[in-house]
Amino acid sequence: MPDTDHRLYLVAGAALFAIGFYSLVVQTHLLRRIMALNVMGSGVFLVFLTLADRTTGSVADPVPHAMVLTGIVVAVCATGLALALADRVQAATNKVDVDDGPDGSQDATDAKEARRG
Amino acid sequence: MTASWSFALLVLGPLMAAALAFVFPRRGRGVALAAAGITAGAWVGLVREVMAGGVQIQRVGGWSAPLGIDLRADGLAVLMLMVTGLISGAVTLYSGRYFRDAHDLESAHRERYFWPLFLFLWAALNALFLSADIFNLYVTLELLGFAAVALVALAGNREALKSAMRYLFVSLAASLFYLLGVALVYGQCATVDLTLLAAKAQPGPTLWVALALMTGGLLAKAALFPLHFWLPPAHANAPAPVSALLSALVVKGAFYILLRLWFEAFHSLNTPAVAQVFGGLGAAAILWGSANALFQPRLKLLVAYSTVAQLGYLFLLFPLAAARDGGFLAWSGGLIFLAAHACAKTAMFLTAGNILHAAGHDRIKDLGGITHVPPISTFAFGLAGLSLIGLPPSSGFAGKWLLLSASLVQGQWWWVVVMLVGSLLAAAYVMRVLTRAFTRVPDATAPHPIPPVMEWTALAMAVLAVGFGLVARWPAELLRVGVPWP
Numbered sequence: 001m002p003d004t005d006h007r008l009y010l011v012a013g014a015a016l017f018a019i020g021f022y023s024l025v026v027q028t029h030l031l032r033r034i035m036a037l038n039v040m041g042s043g044v045f046l047v048f049l050t051l052a053d054r055t056t057g058s059v060a061d062p063v064p065h066a067m068v069l070t071g072i073v074v075a076v077c078a079t080g081l082a083l084a085l086a087d088r089v090q091a092a093t094n095k096v097d098v099d100d101g102p103d104g105s106q107d108a109t110d111a112k113e114a115r116r117g
Numbered sequence: 118m119t120a121s122w123s124f125a126l127l128v129l130g131p132l133m134a135a136a137l138a139f140v141f142p143r144r145g146r147g148v149a150l151a152a153a154g155i156t157a158g159a160w161v162g163l164v165r166e167v168m169a170g171g172v173q174i175q176r177v178g179g180w181s182a183p184l185g186i187d188l189r190a191d192g193l194a195v196l197m198l199m200v201t202g203l204i205s206g207a208v209t210l211y212s213g214r215y216f217r218d219a220h221d222l223e224s225a226h227r228e229r230y231f232w233p234l235f236l237f238l239w240a241a242l243n244a245l246f247l248s249a250d251i252f253n254l255y256v257t258l259e260l261l262g263f264a265a266v267a268l269v270a271l272a273g274n275r276e277a278l279k280s281a282m283r284y285l286f287v288s289l290a291a292s293l294f295y296l297l298g299v300a301l302v303y304g305q306c307a308t309v310d311l312t313l314l315a316a317k318a319q320p321g322p323t324l325w326v327a328l329a330l331m332t333g334g335l336l337a338k339a340a341l342f343p344l345h346f347w348l349p350p351a352h353a354n355a356p357a358p359v360s361a362l363l364s365a366l367v368v369k370g371a372f373y374i375l376l377r378l379w380f381e382a383f384h385s386l387n388t389p390a391v392a393q394v395f396g397g398l399g400a401a402a403i404l405w406g407s408a409n410a411l412f413q414p415r416l417k418l419l420v421a422y423s424t425v426a427q428l429g430y431l432f433l434l435f436p437l438a439a440a441r442d443g444g445f446l447a448w449s450g451g452l453i454f455l456a457a458h459a460c461a462k463t464a465m466f467l468t469a470g471n472i473l474h475a476a477g478h479d480r481i482k483d484l485g486g487i488t489h490v491p492p493i494s495t496f497a498f499g500l501a502g503l504s505l506i507g508l509p510p511s512s513g514f515a516g517k518w519l520l521l522s523a524s525l526v527q528g529q530w531w532w533v534v535v536m537l538v539g540s541l542l543a544a545a546y547v548m549r550v551l552t553r554a555f556t557r558v559p560d561a562t563a564p565h566p567i568p569p570v571m572e573w574t575a576l577a578m579a580v581l582a583v584g585f586g587l588v589a590r591w592p593a594e595l596l597r598v599g600v601p602w603p
Contacts, residue, residue, distance in 0.1 A: 017293070017297060021290065024286065024290055030282070033286060037286070037289050037290065037293070040290065040293045041293055043297075044293055044296050044297045044300060047297060047300045047301070047304075048300045048303075051300060051303060051304040054304070062184070063184065063303070064300070064303065066184070067252055067299075067300075067303075070252075070256060071296065074256065074259050077259075077263065078259070078263070078285075078289050081263055081266065081267065081285065082282075082285055082286075082289070085266070085270055085278070085281060085282055085285060086282065088270065088278050089278045089279060089282050092274070092275045092278050093275055093278075093279070098279050098282050098283055
């Protein structure tokens, strides 16, 4: 495979990573942020797989494949944990986003609750 | 032979215990104590091998790299394992009572999940310190992050859940930055082994980008200023023993990987300019964290901001240890400081837990009148404070002294100024708590009695934070084994 093709895949991987990271930062909905993390992860995996194909022989390098497999397992676990936690956050706060309060100070929350009556 | 058993038991001991504690929830404490015993024995076996025979390497399952996984123990790894074991042991003793004291359904539920998660965290830390390649470090870093996030969420209230959620986002994004860096490193050098990388890595655009990505992710995980924003809420809202684990150990996992990257695998890229940037961020963390600690309304937030500040000292190791002259002074000083901070911060968070237990709150301005009753806890906080400020003969002093000597030897006087100002600020925030504690108020509320084991564990860690300084020569000798430069 000529080198330009690799460059295409590498750029695509980097772009997915950047798009995912951008969404993670600007989105507030928890589900969207969890999906953003998965998009970032896909970008990284694409880079790994492209690098696996850069060997001189006809057989692809197995090491990046092993790493991507491990990475996918980790990503599934991470998504599971994030979804479970998001569910608990929604149950506790009745909201689907995490507002950026002042350092999670309990006093501020108490005061807010007191004001609410 | 002994070494391979030690490697296996250090990782598998806590891991099997985690599984057992999950299956037998009523036996959590006993299982954790057994794991503590096993890891202590394995550690003793390993340290003897390392002191006698140098760096130990274990090929897991007889497979060699790159497809197999190597485990490796040098002086640095053994020191980190020791700190992990000490803190985990103390947390085991403390938590046995902490979660059991309130006999409601919720705390029974918390205890049920605390033990497996804590043991899982312990296994992840041990595996991290024994890893010999940057991909295995990624996997252990993720395991560590998952356990830590779940432990923060354990408190179950709104603030804790929200902090855990934010912590998880930061942690996962940081890991992916690190992993992308690993991909680029593999693409460039065709290996992920730390030792092989040290020989192969040559400065070039790809490696600079890779290292920047990895370092960015790790700095967020290590909560170095200005990426510390997630730490105070997460550490302050977690249950006390969890806060102790997070502040004493979890953030240091990421710092440890940074040391491995910059001083070992990519030492050829560790230029003075890079080192000064690390030092500058560390200095900013010291000043910013200490100044914020002074104004926190709650004790646990104060202790958490103090962690932000103290992590800054660790990064002063970068500009000071990179130099040929007095480099090892700074290297051992920074790592003794790390051990000192781990013990002192554990003592402080456990004490904060005791005060919360006794008074039902941890608002600093209302502490007067209750803390004169549990004198052991107040004493523990004072002793731990001594080490944080860095007064002799504490281990905090030993660490700072070595860092100061290194900066004077190398003529980098500006770090001396930062360290002295940081110490003064630390003295101010520790005194702010202690003066409150010694004030008697006439209408003091009767405190809830604190179980003795919780008080004595906190005190034991504080005594260790001070006493470790008296034997600081030993860790310095241990660190010589496999030190990344001749």
